[in-house]
Amino acid sequence: MALSSPASTRAIQWRQPRRLTAIAHALLNGRCQFCAIPTASWAICRGCHEDLPWISAACQRCGLPLASGAALCAGCLGAPPAFDRSLALWSYTSGIDTRIRRFKLAGDLATGRLLTAIAAAQLRARQWRCPAPMIAMPLHPRRLRQRGFNQAQLIARWLGGPSIDTIVARPQYTQSQRQLDAATRRANLRNAFMLKRQPPKAVTLIDDVMTTGASLNALAQCLRAGGTEHIEVIVLARAI
């Protein structure tokens, strides 16, 4: 069977940021949330927008920033992940890292919403086409109870739509992956995900940060085992 291509499937509609940013802007008294200078209509001024750590050249498969302009990184040439294409908007540095942590770990939803609105505006501007629906990286129920929300699910909702949260479960509790090397992460993630029903032929996975890509790869493998043929990834930031 031929691979379904993004061109032949329904595409995600990235949200118009106007309404979100109007709300944020009113809350912030008309100032740039990054440098606090007064701005006309957008919660980030042009200078701060340009100063965000945008990734301009990256591996098409895994989103890793590349200086060479090559299409694929060495890792993806050797052992490609189970997803077909990735886009990471920012490097996980330069204030993006602290803002994402504030959103995810301190529950600052306004910050998460603003970052996602900036991301959605960028995806619209680039006319970035991804297959619908989105599937947010699931959280284990225990982690969800601790945090009170799934940041990836919120990002998917704020990016636009459609998104589906009922296809994959994460029944196995995996300890925080942050301190672990790649091999241990992979071992931890074996059988971390479980399909609850037949997944679509093409999907876009959403997460806040891609580090080694091990979790997204495990999720993609789970979906492929259920019959998904084309898998793309969008993350706000990529750790380097």
Ligand SMILES: [Zn+2]
């Ligand atoms: Zn600014």
Ligand SMILES: [Zn+2]
């Ligand atoms: Zn790569």
